[in-house]
Amino acid sequence: MAKVTIDDITIEVPDGTSILEAARIIGGDIAPPAMCYYSKLKTSGGYCRTCIVKVEQGSAKDPRPMPKPVASCRTTVMDGMVVRNITSPENLEARAGVVEFLLLNHPLDCPICDQAGECDLQDLAYKHGEEETRYQFPRREFEPEDIGPYIKLNMNRCILCYRCVKVADQITDGRCHGVVNRGEVSQISTYIEQAIDNDFSGNMIDVCPVGALTDKTFRFKSRVWYTKPVDAHRDCPKCSGKVRLWYQGEEVLRVTGRKDQWGEIENNEDGSTAWICNDCRFDKKETKDWVIEGPTHVNRRSVISANHYEGLAAIKADTLRMLGSQPHGVKVDLGEGALDPNNE
Amino acid sequence: MSKKLLLKNDHIEGIHTLPIYRANGGYSVLEKALKTMSPEAILEEVKTSGLRGRGGAGFPTGLKWSFLAKPEGVPRYLVCNADESEPGTLKDRYLMERHPHILIEGMIVSSFALGAKTSYIYIRGEYFYIARILEIAIKEAYEAGFLGKNIQGSGYDLDLYVQVGAGAYICGEETALLESLEGKRGNPRIKPPFPAIAGLYGCPTVVNNVETIAAVVPILEMGGAEYAKIGTEKSTGTKLISASGHINKPGVYEIELGIPVEEFIYSEEYCGGISGGKKLKAVVAGGSSVPILPAELILKTSAGEPRMMSYESLGDGGFLTGTMLGSGGFIVMDEDTSIVKNLYTFARFYHHESCGQCSPCREGTGWMEKILLKILDGRGDMKDIDLLWDIQSKIEGKTICPLGEAAAWPVAAAIRHFRSEFEEYIQYPEKIRDIKHYYRLQETATA
Ligand SMILES: Cc1cc2nc3c(=O)[nH]c(=O)nc-3n(C[C@H](O)[C@H](O)[C@H](O)COP(=O)(O)O)c2cc1C
Ligand code: SF4
Numbered sequence: 054m055a056k057v058t059i060d061d062i063t064i065e066v067p068d069g070t071s072i073l074e075a076a077r078i079i080g081g082d083i084a085p086p087a088m089c090y091y092s093k094l095k096t097s098g099g100y101c102r103t104c105i106v107k108v109e110q111g112s113a114k115d116p117r118p119m120p121k122p123v124a125s126c127r128t129t130v131m132d133g134m135v136v137r138n139i140t141s142p143e144n145l146e147a148r149a150g151v152v153e154f155l156l157l158n159h160p161l162d163c164p165i166c167d168q169a170g171e172c173d174l175q176d177l178a179y180k181h182g183e184e185e186t187r188y189q190f191p192r193r194e195f196e197p198e199d200i201g202p203y204i205k206l207n208m209n210r211c212i213l214c215y216r217c218v219k220v221a222d223q224i225t226d227g228r229c230h231g232v233v234n235r236g237e238v239s240q241i242s243t244y245i246e247q248a249i250d251n252d253f254s255g256n257m258i259d260v261c262p263v264g265a266l267t268d269k270t271f272r273f274k275s276r277v278w279y280t281k282p283v284d285a286h287r288d289c290p291k292c293s294g295k296v297r298l299w300y301q302g303e304e305v306l307r308v309t310g311r312k313d314q315w316g317e318i319e320n321n322e323d324g325s326t327a328w329i330c331n332d333c334r335f336d337k338k339e340t341k342d343w344v345i346e347g348p349t350h351v352n353r354r355s356v357i358s359a360n361h362y363e364g365l366a367a368i369k370a371d372t373l374r375m376l377g378s379q380p381h382g383v384k385v386d387l388g389e390g391a392l393d394p395n396n397e
Numbered sequence: 398m399s400k401k402l403l404l405k406n407d408h409i410e411g412i413h414t415l416p417i418y419r420a421n422g423g424y425s426v427l428e429k430a431l432k433t434m435s436p437e438a439i440l441e442e443v444k445t446s447g448l449r450g451r452g453g454a455g456f457p458t459g460l461k462w463s464f465l466a467k468p469e470g471v472p473r474y475l476v477c478n479a480d481e482s483e484p485g486t487l488k489d490r491y492l493m494e495r496h497p498h499i500l501i502e503g504m505i506v507s508s509f510a511l512g513a514k515t516s517y518i519y520i521r522g523e524y525f526y527i528a529r530i531l532e533i534a535i536k537e538a539y540e541a542g543f544l545g546k547n548i549q550g551s552g553y554d555l556d557l558y559v560q561v562g563a564g565a566y567i568c569g570e571e572t573a574l575l576e577s578l579e580g581k582r583g584n585p586r587i588k589p590p591f592p593a594i595a596g597l598y599g600c601p602t603v604v605n606n607v608e609t610i611a612a613v614v615p616i617l618e619m620g621g622a623e624y625a626k627i628g629t630e631k632s633t634g635t636k637l638i639s640a641s642g643h644i645n646k647p648g649v650y651e652i653e654l655g656i657p658v659e660e661f662i663y664s665e666e667y668c669g670g671i672s673g674g675k676k677l678k679a680v681v682a683g684g685s686s687v688p689i690l691p692a693e694l695i696l697k698t699s700a701g702e703p704r705m706m707s708y709e710s711l712g713d714g715g716f717l718t719g720t721m722l723g724s725g726g727f728i729v730m731d732e733d734t735s736i737v738k739n740l741y742t743f744a745r746f747y748h749h750e751s752c753g754q755c756s757p758c759r760e761g762t763g764w765m766e767k768i769l770l771k772i773l774d775g776r777g778d779m780k781d782i783d784l785l786w787d788i789q790s791k792i793e794g795k796t797i798c799p800l801g802e803a804a805a806w807p808v809a810a811a812i813r814h815f816r817s818e819f820e821e822y823i824q825y826p827e828k829i830r831d832i833k834h835y836y837r838l839q840e841t842a843t844a
């Protein structure tokens with residue numbers, strides 16, 4: 054076991070725990086935001102740098118501070134380590150810098166993005182970002198690319214977290230996509246325009262922290278906050294069958310895995326991750342396919358669920374305008390955590 | 398008279414061939430090491446020699462070797478970093494092109510010391526013709542019984558391969574190099590684990606620069622203690638310096654560490670002074686990533702001491718008034734050089750070479766390049782200088798690998814020492830295309 058102090062709170066965790074996991078045990082704002090790390094995917098993390106923290110004391114044995122901020126998701130705790138996250142203004146400034154970099158070339162097209170309302174980048178920008186961008190150049194744009202029948206890729210929104218690559222490596226039976234090209238023009242792509250077609254490929258959508266990979270069967274049908282999540286299961290020969298159904302009225306618009314407060318897919322009883330197969334996700338969209346367990350308790354600390362969207366008022370206005378113009382109209386659901394569009 | 402160890406036979410015709418290399422004492426160190434020394438004894442000599450890595454960071458080689466994990470039944474590897482892509486650096490090319498056997502001999506004795514049975518030389522793709530030279534030399538070494546099974550009857554087996562890269566600067570970063578060597582995308586790994594624990598194919602690995610490995614040969618020849626007498630206390634031995642820019646005699650020079658910078662620039666033995674009799678303006682002393690220093694600070698430290706060609710003297714004053722020896726890429730700029738333009742070239746390079754894994758480097762390098770181009774184009778704004786400063790500070794130290802720093806440091810140093818030049822580019826946009834304008838302004842100011 055190792056004793057670690059994060060933002061003046063000391064806890065004891067098993068050896069080998071990362072600083073980020075230790076901070077998640079403490080919880081609240083002390084847990085650094087994570088855009089690329091995903092506890093259920095091996096070797097994830099380290100890329101985005103949003104989870105950086107300052108290590109004031111390396112360990113009891115070697116109390117020297119670490120010379121640079123470290124990625125908390127990929128740094129293991131040492132006994133006697135002292136870490137500062139939100140209690141270090143310097144660290145928060147460094148993180149704001151990272152957020153600015155992540156948003157630099159982001160299209161900021163939240164009003165037309167299916168991920169809006171459950172987007173980690175939106176949450177991050179709201180919480181840690183600056184109001185205005187200092188970037189005065191045209192944003193990078195990629196040619197749209199078709200990667201298969203179920204998943205829509207919008208590369209302009211991608212932050213290169215590599216999570217979908219790891220999903221394909223670790224839970225599907227063969228990866229046929231990856232990161233091609235280098236540097237600023239790196240992009241997610243299938244190898245020579247192959248289609249991603251694999252029983253578990255849909256999980257790439259669930260792990261994508263932004264709106265780069267979205268569900269083609271859900272696209273533009275509604276907004277996340279107008280749909281009502283309900284937990285359900287079925288006996289599935291391929292997967293755990295534990296899903297979240299997203300209802301609008303009587304209609305199931307979308308099926309996803311069940312995410313926990315960190316935005317990660319929950320575990321099964323046996324400790325494995327409750328990834329879902331493509332049959333459950335894309336083909337079972339009738340209530341009769343499912344045994345309903347009850348409404349989901351939303352505990353995710355998102356911009357939308359916390360109902361404090363004011364800072365992004367412009368986006369809200371735009372979003373509502375866009376939605377107003379949708380042909381099938383929008384049914385407002387005032388379920389838990391929903392945004393009330395009449396309540397300006 | 399200068400001390401030459403690596404290039405002492407540079408004048409000998411045909412030294413790149415095995416018979417001539419051998420006729421001049423080549424491979425005697427190998428025979429001595431394999432037949433009379435234990436791996437531990439070799440490691441001790443390297444430690445005593447004080448040799449520091451010549452790839453850029455100057456990490457003590459003996460210490461690096463002693464970190465190598467040695468679990469039972471797991472292979473270990475020695476990988477030679479011949480990716481040499483740092484702008485201004487061309488010493489490894491010179492050494493490999495003309496003296497391939499000193500590298501191969503160094504590889505064999507170092508592999509023996511580390512217990513590696515397979516070793517690799519990873520060479521940048523643009524050096525394809527040198528890869529040929531190395532392969533021919535390796536073939537000669539196999540035929541002479543210096544490589545392969547039971548080398549010189551010592552019972553030690555070693556296979557040595559040359560792997561050609563595909564044109565990425567980032568593959569010089571040791572963990573990206575290992576990824577590339579494994580046939581993967583050349584992305585730096587997230588450390589820990591370090592290569593000494595889990596390197597090539599997950600096995601303990603030492604990555605060393607070409608010049609570092611070659612230096613093991615003279616160290617074993619004369620003994621670590623003798624080698625340590627050359628140079629200064631903290632910078633032992635000799636170093637290859639690639640001198641380029643506005644000097645009379647650009648080229649690769651082997652220097653004894655610790656000679657005055659002034660001597661290196663102005664003496665006939667080395668750079669031979671500034672070309673065209675012009676004045677020295679600035680020097681980038683250790684490859685494009687190290688901080689640029691104006692003439693006054695490269696010749697003398699802030700305390701007024703003469704600046705020497707050594708790790709400690711070039712580093713004197715930290716980044717405020719000092720720089721780094723780095724890879725020994727010594728770029729000299731005369732009074733007519735535009736620092737802004739030079740910085741733009743560097744920024745463009747780092748932007749192009751970023752692997753794109755981590756956000757500060759992927760996004761920040763391109764941003765800095767665009768701002769610099771804007772300033773060069775006469776569309777700059779005074780605020781851009783502070784913005785550049787802020788961006789580089791937000792990249793530095795927040796990235797996976799040091800390429801982020803390599804991109805940030807030149808920007809910081811150029812602004813730190815040459816801010817007024819940026820301001821003039823911004824103040825007189827209509828005149829910036831007139832390259833001489835800036836100097837006329839300076840002349841008027843001094844008049
Ligand atoms: C972006 C980047 C590029 C590098 N390129 C080279 C290179 O071309 N050659 C080299 O020897 N070391 C290079 N290095 C340093 C290596 O990572 C490593 O430190 C070095 O090969 C170790 O050898 P040494 O201990 O003998 O110096 C580079 C480092 C970085 C971060
Ligand atoms: S610092 Fe740049 S080159 Fe290094 S890992 Fe990050 S993106 Fe890649």
Ligand code: FES
Binds near residue numbers: 088098100101103104
């Ligand atoms: S979450 Fe740690 S670097 Fe991305």
